[in-house]
Amino acid sequence: MRKMGQGLAGALLGGFLLAVGPSPALAGKANDTLVYASDSEPENLSPYHNSLREGVILSRNVWDTLLYRDPKTGQQQPMLATAWTWVDPLTLDLTIRDGVTFHNGDPLTPEDVAFTFNYVLTPEAKIVTKSNVDWMKSTEVTGPHSVRIHLKAPFPAALDYLAGPTPILPAAYFKKVGLDGFSKAPVGTGPYRIVSTASGKGVKMARNDAYWPGSPIGKAKIGKLEFRVIPDGDSRMAELMTGGVDWIWRVPTDQADQLKRDPTLTVLSAETMRVGFLQFDVQGRAQENSPLKDVRVRQAIAYAIDRKAMVDNLVRGGSRVMNALCFIEQFGCTDEGVPVYSYDPAKARALLKEAGYANGIDLDLAAYRERDYAEAVIGYLRAVGIRVRLNYLRFAAFRDAVRGGKVSIAYQTWGSYSIDDVSAFTPVFFGGGDDDVTRDPTVIAELKAGDTSIDPALRKAKYAEALKRIAAQAYALPMFSYPSNYAFTADLSFTAQADEIPRFYAASWK
Numbered sequence: 001m002r003k004m005g006q007g008l009a010g011a012l013l014g015g016f017l018l019a020v021g022p023s024p025a026l027a028g029k030a031n032d033t034l035v036y037a038s039d040s041e042p043e044n045l046s047p048y049h050n051s052l053r054e055g056v057i058l059s060r061n062v063w064d065t066l067l068y069r070d071p072k073t074g075q076q077q078p079m080l081a082t083a084w085t086w087v088d089p090l091t092l093d094l095t096i097r098d099g100v101t102f103h104n105g106d107p108l109t110p111e112d113v114a115f116t117f118n119y120v121l122t123p124e125a126k127i128v129t130k131s132n133v134d135w136m137k138s139t140e141v142t143g144p145h146s147v148r149i150h151l152k153a154p155f156p157a158a159l160d161y162l163a164g165p166t167p168i169l170p171a172a173y174f175k176k177v178g179l180d181g182f183s184k185a186p187v188g189t190g191p192y193r194i195v196s197t198a199s200g201k202g203v204k205m206a207r208n209d210a211y212w213p214g215s216p217i218g219k220a221k222i223g224k225l226e227f228r229v230i231p232d233g234d235s236r237m238a239e240l241m242t243g244g245v246d247w248i249w250r251v252p253t254d255q256a257d258q259l260k261r262d263p264t265l266t267v268l269s270a271e272t273m274r275v276g277f278l279q280f281d282v283q284g285r286a287q288e289n290s291p292l293k294d295v296r297v298r299q300a301i302a303y304a305i306d307r308k309a310m311v312d313n314l315v316r317g318g319s320r321v322m323n324a325l326c327f328i329e330q331f332g333c334t335d336e337g338v339p340v341y342s343y344d345p346a347k348a349r350a351l352l353k354e355a356g357y358a359n360g361i362d363l364d365l366a367a368y369r370e371r372d373y374a375e376a377v378i379g380y381l382r383a384v385g386i387r388v389r390l391n392y393l394r395f396a397a398f399r400d401a402v403r404g405g406k407v408s409i410a411y412q413t414w415g416s417y418s419i420d421d422v423s424a425f426t427p428v429f430f431g432g433g434d435d436d437v438t439r440d441p442t443v444i445a446e447l448k449a450g451d452t453s454i455d456p457a458l459r460k461a462k463y464a465e466a467l468k469r470i471a472a473q474a475y476a477l478p479m480f481s482y483p484s485n486y487a488f489t490a491d492l493s494f495t496a497q498a499d500e501i502p503r504f505y506a507a508s509w510k
Contacts, residue, residue: 027246029491029509032223036247036504037236040369041229043396044183045197047167048120048127052395053274053415053500056165058203058227060501061220063167063188066094066113067159068216071497074420076159077216080108080168080189089154089454090137096145100212102170103193110141115171117149125179128399131428132165132417135451153452156459157331157421164424165417191220191505202228221508240265240487247488249502250370253316256485267487271318272500273327274415274482276373278365279429282438282475285405291361292408298474300351301409302341304384307479309343310376317483324467325426325478332422332450332463338471348384360385367391367411368398373479374411403434410437413482418499422463423451430470438475 027035042055047063066081081094100108117139120127127133135155142148151158170187177185186194189212192205205225228245230236237255239245241262251259251267260267280298284290291297311319323340326333352358363381365388367374378388388409393401402410416424429435431451432444443466450462470476486496494507 026226027244028489032509033226034222034224034247034492034504034507035226035228035245036502037228037230037239037245038249039229039231039233039236040395041200041202044179045186045194045203046169046179046183047165048125048133048169049179049183051128051399051417054227056415056417057502057504058194059165059167060190061192061225061504062186062190062194062205063169064100064190064215065163065167066096067163069160069163070216071499071501071503076163079163079216080113081162084159087148090151092149092151092158093142094147094149096147097212098145100189101210102173102189103187103208104170104173106170106172106187108168108189109171110143110145110147112168112171113147114139114141115174116169117166119169119174129165129417129428131424131431131433132161134433135161154454155423155452156454156456157419157423157451160419160421160424164419191215191217192225200229202226217503217505220505222504225504237487240489243489246492247486247494247502249484249486251485251487252372253483253485256317256487259487264490265487266490266492266494267485268494268496269317269483269485270496270498271320271481271483272415272498273330273418273420274413274484274500275322275325275327275425276370276411276413276479276482277322277325278377278477278479279402279410279412279437280475280477281405281408282473283405285437286364286408290408291355291357292363294355295473296351296355297357297361298477299341300348300355300384301381301386302474302477303344303351304348304386305377305380305477305479306343310373311480314373314376315480315483317485319480319483321480322478323471325429325470325476326422326463326467327416327425327481330416330420330422330425331456332460333425334460334464334467337464338468340471341474341477345380345384352385357385360387362387362389363408364389364391365409365411366393366398366401366407368393368395369413370411377411399435402437405437412476415482415500418501420499426463426466426470427451429476430466440469440473440475443469443475 042050042052047059068077068079083095085093096110120133137150137152193208196204207220211219236248284293307321324335324338427447431447446462446466450459453459
């Protein structure tokens with residue numbers, strides 16, 4: 001057990017340690033095993049079949065992509081592709097690296113690249129976030145070490161996507177075991193290989209000692225990596241403080257402040273690209289004669305919530321209120337000219353009365369993380385006469401309920417797969433895809449124009465028009481950017497990045 005001040009232990013845990021008992025001595029420097037814990041697990045370990053941040057983290061540590069985006073410079077570097085050339089705005093040629101092997105020993109070939117991209121474009125693949133790949137039309141093998149990607153339309157952000165949510169799958173193995181088999185025993189080319197999985201518990205990984213030389217990320221420094229699912233925040237902190245795990249995140253700010261007093265731990269805080277927002281059932285599918293079909297009701301909800309107070313008193317840690325539905329630093333994201341809904345409960349009540357709901361309304365709100373944020377929103381709404389029932393779900397169930405039209409208000413969060421371009425955010429929820437519950441043809445057209453133009457000024461203009469309309473119609477209410485508080489053993493050297501991707505392969509023991 002790690003040593004800690006008795007006062008700190010008591011303040012944080014009370015008698016909780018007696019309830020959980022000692023943790024197995026698996027974590028830590030002595031065992032060369034970095035154990036990290038989070039509150040959620042991806043529904044499927046295939047990187048194309050989940051969109052949960054925990055799945056993105058696993059993907060970046062287990063699978064490689066064609067390109068690598070340096071988080072310090074933002075520049076693209078060769079990874080599984082050693083070179084790339086734009087033949088024209090719709091044609092991209094890439095040279096595939098020789099000498100790379102998958103974790104099962106199969107060599108990486110251009111056929112693996114073509115299979116991956118062609119497979120994920122098929123309806124049978126049923127990938128979760130289609131916008132990550134549907135800018136591609138097809139991929140063909142053009143030589144023993146080359147492929148050609150054909151685009152449906154010009155897509156200036158293509159290289160960012162090839163360095164992010166588009167890892168390469170092993171064609172022969174995937175075809176043999178299918179998606180179900182692949183999820184149970186995934187294979188990639190990355191710095192860690194998965195050695196075992198257990199639903200509801202986590203994933204165990206080992207360093208890929210055969211990792212290809214010359215990779216921009218290098219061979220992993222720590223021998224074993226383990227992801228543990230611990231839904232309860234107090235339990236995660238107890239495990240960290242007793243040595244059961246080495247690293248946790250999403251630590252509430254007040255608890256992070258207390259953990260800083262423990263000399264055996266390190267605490268870091270950093271703003272991320274993740275933004276929380278309320279998505280409204282504009283079409284009224286979840287409730288007969290839904291009040292949310294009236295823009296005045298949606299605007300009333302926006303005026304009823306004191307987002308600044310939530311940032312200052314609940315979220316903290318560098319969070320900022322967002323007025324446009326994107327992360328403000330992304331290319332194409334702007335809040336200039338976007339209607340701003342300042343906290344004004346009197347105006348909220350007036351809008352409800354004007355819409356014919358002077359006696360209030362009843363709605364439901366679904367959420368899948370940060371329950372306290374959702375409860376704060378419900379408290380603000382109750383104060384103006386909007387009675388809301390919370391439906392707290394696991395992510396997969398939450399996503400399916402929203403897509404199925406069974407949710408009046410969805411408390412969404414989105415990290416854009418860490419892509420620094422608005423095409424990775426706003427079009428996901430308003431571009432006509434599976435997560436678009438609004439289906440505004442004007443917004444869809446503006447976003448498509450922004451996604452496909454090769455003129456940066458035109459892209460910005462089209463995105464700006466879409467963002468203004470989304471805000472004016474109150475199709476959604478952006479809340480704030482998410483900070484992340486990381487707490488980990490002082491034995492660990494770890495660097496936090498704004499893109500919300502813990503690069504465990506770069507971590508090391510002190």
